Amino acid sequence: MNCRQIYRMAIYTVKLIRFKELSMTKQSKFRLFVYSVTTLLFYSVSGFLPVSAFTESSVPGGVTIVNLGSASEPRPQARFGSKKIMVIQRDGKWKGLVGLSLKTLPGDYIVSYKAGEKSSSDNEISIKVQPKTYPEQRIKMKQKKYVSPNEEQLARIKKENKHMGKLFKIWRDTDVSVDLSWPVNGPVSSPFGLRRFFNDQPRNPHSGIDIAAPEGTDIKLPSDGTIIDTGNYYFNGKTVFVDHGQGMISMFNHMSKITVKAGDKLKRGDKIGEVGQTGRVTGPHLHWSLNLNQARVNPMLFLPEKKKGKF
Template identity: 45%
Template sequence: MQQYLIKTALFLLFFAPLSLSATPRQALVPGGLAIIPLPSFNSETSVTFNDNRTTLFNNGGSLYALAGISLRTKPGTYYFKINQNGRLIEKIGVQVAKKQYEEQHLTIKNKRKVNPNKEDMARISKERVRKRKAKNHWTATYPDVEFIWPVTGETSSVFGLRRFFNKQERNPHNGLDIAAPEGTDIKVTANGTVIEAGDFFFSGNMVYVDHGQGLISLYAHMSRIDVKPGDVVKRGDIIGAVGQTGRVTGAHLHFAILANGVLVDPVYFLPEQQPARKLTKIE
């Protein structure tokens, strides 16, 4: 006899399993988010998605589990597993659909930013260790999920584009680029703690902010950084300014979000429409 019952439900892309009014929004595609409600969660419950840790968050008094769907995810069924006292009690399947991302071709004048020399490579590998550490940072605090746009401006490059620098293919674009003049203040997207800040070869001046439960936001190519690791920040606090440091073609903010190590499209965390540019200038 089975000691416990495994329930399996299949949610389709067009079938929203929860009634979240704002954000984060579910998007069952590579680079998107899978979200399920947790009606009977207690301290002995844990939730995984595709065998990775999920982000738990509160919204309107209800608890949810959120998982980032990596850009490399193939279409198919993936499972949330809800465990109680180490035993599987519920398995919920979600159907991840295909998403075709477009190509983007960029010309970078500083060729070393595309083909780094030996010295650069040594620097890059040291920075990779710091980045990995920041990316995998985890705290138990439930995150504040009321994200705001860090700067006001037009989206100059969307998430997921297949990128070619000087005709050579590199990693896909893993964030959202918001165009704004150099020196524009950057606001932190939600409450959190600064976990990394410094000058990186490709990303230029960059800041990582931990929001809790594996949810981390990242700000790159800044002209200046106003915070340091350990600083506690509140949504809207200014953490630096827009710049063009690192591998760039002009001034913009590269804004990225990690959900337990998985880079996801930040638009699913942001309010649908950002305020009109002229309105913010009146402030």
């Protein structure tokens, strides 16, 4: 990405922030602009590919990578606490990918693993999670029901959250690609991890990335996977859940149209629906959350440098 492309994407971001529907304070707009441009510059200059290059991201919302031994040995089984973690083969070694939720506190943790199915003893690896403070985002919502839901709406939200929790627990043993593709072509309008305030009321942090694109834009699968559920959710709008294997689950929100159904087995680049503005939104965009061992992690860690044009 050259300076001209960075400039154009920065201007696009400014225009997006100036949307009337996005009623943010001037200070919040400025912070979001600076954060977006800084992110663009960083990814452009470094060509940042943390997972592919096995660069550590041991912060809340990040991914820690641990060495589990030679790939000439049987595939090890590894856990972070009580949860299985993804194990892939790379550079002649077995690598364990540990998803760290945004709620993970800084400090020392243990990853345990067995060297093959027949091993009876556990080995342990210590990992250290570093602190990270994400920027604030303050949004003014015109629809009060998305800020202060009534009892009936809260009951629906609780039911939906319970259902989504079950989906994020799905585990399927298979080979997994961790080099993902962009599901839509557009600027990241809201980065991962933002500490969100709706009408000055604190809410859960942003556990995915928002990619701005016109309504009706095709959404393409970032990696092979199986559709495990679709539905229309209170906050998330029309949503698709995809199981990529070994606990990696993608969730795509706010769609205008869903073109797949549960059970469909798809390949990278297959269409799953179209960008929309259903649910709690301020304009058309795709929200993409990525789940790893039941933790929402930053999808940017799995993506190549963003390029403009057809994909």
